[in-house]
Amino acid sequence: MSEPSLQRPLVSIRSLARRFQTGTEFLEVLSDVNLDVGEGTTVAVTGESGCGKSTMLALIGGLDRPTAGSVCVGETEVTALEESGLSKYRNRDLGFIFQFHFLLKDFTALENVIIPGMLGAVTHRALRERGRELLQEVGLESRMNAWPVELSGGERQRVAVARALINEPLLILADEPTGNLDERNAKNVEDILFSLVEKHHRTMILVTHDHGLAGRANRRFVLSRGTLRDE
Amino acid sequence: MLRGKDGTARYLRGSVLGIALSLVPLIVVIEVSTGMIEGITARLLEVGTYHIQVSLPGNTPLADMEKRSDVIAKVPGVVAAIPERQGTGLLVAARGAAGVTLRCVPSDVFSLDPGFRSHVSVKSGTADLSRSDSLLVSTALADSLGVGAGDRISLLTTFGENLSGPPRLTQVQVAGLYETGYQELDKTLVYGSLDLAAKVLSQRAARAMIGVKVKDPFGDLSGVTGKISEAAGSDALVATWRQIEYPRMASFRTTKALLLFIMALIVIVASVNVSSSVLMIVFERRNEIGILKSIGVGERSLSLSFLLTGFTTGLIGTALGIATGLLVSVNINEVIAGLEWMVNKVLEGVSLLTSVFLPSAQPTGTFTVFNSAYYLKSIPIRIDAPEVVTAAVATLLLCALASWLPASRASRTSPLTILRKV
Numbered sequence: 001m002s003e004p005s006l007q008r009p010l011v012s013i014r015s016l017a018r019r020f021q022t023g024t025e026f027l028e029v030l031s032d033v034n035l036d037v038g039e040g041t042t043v044a045v046t047g048e049s050g051c052g053k054s055t056m057l058a059l060i061g062g063l064d065r066p067t068a069g070s071v072c073v074g075e076t077e078v079t080a081l082e083e084s085g086l087s088k089y090r091n092r093d094l095g096f097i098f099q100f101h102f103l104l105k106d107f108t109a110l111e112n113v114i115i116p117g118m119l120g121a122v123t124h125r126a127l128r129e130r131g132r133e134l135l136q137e138v139g140l141e142s143r144m145n146a147w148p149v150e151l152s153g154g155e156r157q158r159v160a161v162a163r164a165l166i167n168e169p170l171l172i173l174a175d176e177p178t179g180n181l182d183e184r185n186a187k188n189v190e191d192i193l194f195s196l197v198e199k200h201h202r203t204m205i206l207v208t209h210d211h212g213l214a215g216r217a218n219r220r221f222v223l224s225r226g227t228l229r230d231e
Numbered sequence: 232m233l234r235g236k237d238g239t240a241r242y243l244r245g246s247v248l249g250i251a252l253s254l255v256p257l258i259v260v261i262e263v264s265t266g267m268i269e270g271i272t273a274r275l276l277e278v279g280t281y282h283i284q285v286s287l288p289g290n291t292p293l294a295d296m297e298k299r300s301d302v303i304a305k306v307p308g309v310v311a312a313i314p315e316r317q318g319t320g321l322l323v324a325a326r327g328a329a330g331v332t333l334r335c336v337p338s339d340v341f342s343l344d345p346g347f348r349s350h351v352s353v354k355s356g357t358a359d360l361s362r363s364d365s366l367l368v369s370t371a372l373a374d375s376l377g378v379g380a381g382d383r384i385s386l387l388t389t390f391g392e393n394l395s396g397p398p399r400l401t402q403v404q405v406a407g408l409y410e411t412g413y414q415e416l417d418k419t420l421v422y423g424s425l426d427l428a429a430k431v432l433s434q435r436a437a438r439a440m441i442g443v444k445v446k447d448p449f450g451d452l453s454g455v456t457g458k459i460s461e462a463a464g465s466d467a468l469v470a471t472w473r474q475i476e477y478p479r480m481a482s483f484r485t486t487k488a489l490l491l492f493i494m495a496l497i498v499i500v501a502s503v504n505v506s507s508s509v510l511m512i513v514f515e516r517r518n519e520i521g522i523l524k525s526i527g528v529g530e531r532s533l534s535l536s537f538l539l540t541g542f543t544t545g546l547i548g549t550a551l552g553i554a555t556g557l558l559v560s561v562n563i564n565e566v567i568a569g570l571e572w573m574v575n576k577v578l579e580g581v582s583l584l585t586s587v588f589l590p591s592a593q594p595t596g597t598f599t600v601f602n603s604a605y606y607l608k609s610i611p612i613r614i615d616a617p618e619v620v621t622a623a624v625a626t627l628l629l630c631a632l633a634s635w636l637p638a639s640r641a642s643r644t645s646p647l648t649i650l651r652k653v
Contacts, residue, residue: 063525063647084529091527102522116526163526 010170010203011037011060016069017226018055029055031226033069037219039170042197042204044217046231051223053207054175060205061094061173062086074170091119095164095202097193099176101156103148103163109155110135110144113162120167127166134162137199138192154185161193165200172197172204178213190216239515242508243544246501250548251555253501254626257494258556261618263563263610264487270611272480274413277346278420280475281313281442283452283459286468290434293425300441302462308455311344311444313337316428318437321387321398322368322421326377331421333388335428336360346444356380356407363426365406369417373408380407388431401431412608441467448472498626502545506633509541513641521646530642537641541634542627549626553619564609567600574598 016033019026029052037043047053058064060071062078071078076089090096095116103112114131118124135144138158148156157177164172177193178186194216197204206217214220220231276282285303287296296314303312316335321328338360341348351358354370357380366386368378378384386401403423411417428437441463445455452471460469473480513520520533559566575598601610 058647061525063645084531087524087527087529089527090525094527096525102518102525104519104522115523119527119532 009036010039010041010074011035011205012070012072013060014070014072016056016059016071017067018052018059018064019067028226030059030066033223033226033228035221035228037171037203037205039203040201041219042194042206042217044214044220045205045207045223045228046209046211046214046220047207047223049209052226053223056223057173057175057205057207060171061096062089091116092167093170095167095169095172097157097160097164097172097174097177099179101148101153101160101180103156103159105148108145108147109140109151109159112148112159113166116163117166131162131166134165135159137196138162152185153181154188157181157185157189158192161189161196165196165202168200170203172202174204174206174208176208176210177206178210179208186210186213239512242511243540246505246508246544247548247551249501249504250498250545250626250630251552253497254549254552254622255556255559257491257498257622258553258619259559259563260487260490260494261615261622262557262560262613264490265615265618266563266611266613267607268483268487269613270607271413271415271483272476274350274411274416274607275476275479276448276472277344277350277444278411278413279416280472282445282448282472283443283456284470284472284475285312285441285443285459285463286470287439287441287463288466289437289439291439293429296439296441299463299467303441303443303459306455306458306462308445308447309443309459310346310446313340313344313347313442313444314425315440315442316425316432316437317440318388318428318432320421320431322372322376323385323387324376324378324382327375329372329376330419331372332419333386333421333423333428333432335423335425335432338424338426340422344442344444350411351409352411353407353409356405358407358409360406360422360424360427362404362406363424363430364401364403365424365427366403367407367409367422368405369414369420370408370410371414371417372419372421373405378405380405386431389433389436399431403427410608414608495625498622499629501548502626502629502633505541505544505548505630506636508544509537509634510637510640512540513537513637513644516641517644520641520644524644524646534638534642537638538631538634541638542631544634545627545630548630549623552626553623557614557619560614561612563612567610571598571600 013033013035016030017028018030019028033056035043045053045056055064059066060073060078062081066079069079073089073093076093078086078089081089104115107115110128110131113134114127117127117130122130132141132144135141138161140155140158140162143151143155148159151159157180161177174193178189181189190213196202204217206213208214221228222231285299287299293314300312300314303309313336318333320331320333322331337343340360341351341358353367358367359365360367373379376384382405383402384405386403387398388401389398409417443459445452452473456469456471460467463469523533578596578598
């Protein structure tokens with residue numbers, strides 16, 4: 001995949017730091033993370049376990065608050081948002097894909113896909129139509145009404161990919177999206193994820209241990225000792 | 232936002248049942264106490280105190296009392312004005328004696344006073360008081376004295392102007408036996424004619440009064456009281472039933488409030504159960520809460536969904552509880568009769584068994600829920616809609632309030648903690 005020419009920074013991270021307190025001790029996971037990500041770019045971040053990859057993603061996604069620094073996505077300064085603003089940001093501008101699928105067990109595949117869209121102004125009919133299209137794109141058109149428990153691990157993760165795209169987000173954050181899958185399913189999900197991101201011209205920040213997966217991104221970074229460096 | 236299955240439904244079913252069961256006694260207490268109080272009040276007003284009493288000097292001649300009654304009867308809003316002489320006496324019969332309040336009224340009181348007519352039912356004999364030696368005695372009193380309609384008994388009254396003379400013994404005839412349904416009144420009141428009063432009651436020992444009935448005794452009586460006061464003359468003292476029965480009414484109100492408070496405690500406990508159920512759901516669903524927060528569901532929406540869960544639980548429980556409570560209340564006399572029948576059957580069985588194994592054992596008594604000597608013989612059914620609505624609204628508010636704590640806990644759940652734990 002070639003790096004897109006249009007490189008207006010969609011994501012701008014400056015001096016991002018996150019320190020955790022355990023008892024009387026402080027653990028500095030991120031000390032000075034700086035990153036610009038252009039629109040339509042895919043970025044992979046690799047690093048050892050516990051180096052802070054997921055923490056960085058949580059800070060970008062507004063699931064956690066930084067100790068210092070700032071995160072801007074589009075026109076939004078994420079680190080300055082109140083809780084209600086963060087909810088809107090997560091719903092409107094972000095699509096999350098986690099290592100575990102995190103589907104709601106009491107909802108069908110299609111319902112899981114459209115849930116983030118239900119908070120917006122789109123009609124239910126249009127939303128279901130969009131959900132069907134996305135499930136078709138991830139190869140699950142025949143499994144739309146299946147419950148999560150009836151789906152395989154790979155299928156569940158594909159539903160999670162479709163859910164991340166339902167609101168046409170500015171940014172997709174993927175945390176080890178294939179980490180829980182066997183090689184065949186991991187490859188399948190990886191192909192679907194990258195093809196959809198490219199097709200829908202989405203921006204994605206991906207953290208992974210898998211160098212093969214990281215290799216498919218436009219830009220690759222290594223997170224080490226709390227800072228990012230080019231691979 | 233969250234669909235209920237498995238544990239969620241189980242928790243909520245339990246809470247719905249808790250609310251419903253807690254409301255049944257509350258509603259029954261509201262309806263039974265309201266019915267009892269209104270039933271007793273109606274009998275007190277129509278048979279006991281009248282709506283308004285005009286007290287006259289004891290030596291007021293009967294002709295003057297009748298004249299003033301006629302004037303008062305013409306006051307707008309007055310339905311009837313009954314001259315009455317009231318005194319105490321002792322009824323002596325073969326089986327025993329009983330102190331009574333002798334109320335001497337016009338012999339045509341049943342036609343003069345529609346309220347008296349509707350609340351006093353003659354069970355045997357006649358209500359004819361035209362003979363000067365006729366007495367109307369309650370069935371309860373007649374039972375205790377061992378007399379029936381047509382029997383002659385002795386009436387002992389104080390007579391003589393200085394009250395120090397010997398009592399007067401008069402032979403009277405029990406013309407009829409009556410019941411008002413409220414034995415507290417029936418036990419002590421006997422009725423005779425005004426002619427009997429002239430024979431057996433001294434002016435010093437007897438009260439002279441005019442009992443007044445008005446169109447709306449529960450409305451504002453100040454206007455009509457003023458006009459009656461003017462019509463009755465300057466030596467008359469006018470008092471409304473509220474003034475006369477104030478201690479009894481205050482006692483009723485206090486008893487009812489105390490009962491309602493105790494029953495409300497049960498509803499509060501049931502609403503705490505709603506809180507626990509919603510809290511359990513929050514714990515059970517914390518993964519889903521984390522997922523929903525990560526996809527942008529706001530704290531307010533999450534909080535609202537759990538508040539609605541508690542509120543809906545309360546709504547269903549309240550609907551069920553109020554429906555069941557009203558059903559029991561409407562059939563309370565049958566329910567009590569059935570309960571008494573069942574308990575008495577068990578007592579009979581126990582009595583039979585103990586008589587076989589312990590011949591010297593005393594037989595068990597008869598069980599009654601309400602002793603009719605102190606309450607009405609049957610509870611009047613009256614649905615007090617405002618109080619039922621108040622109970623329903625208060626229960627719903629309690630349920631919503633009880634859900635607030637778990638709802639706010641759900642909204643404050645950090646998605647990060649949950650997503651990392653899985």
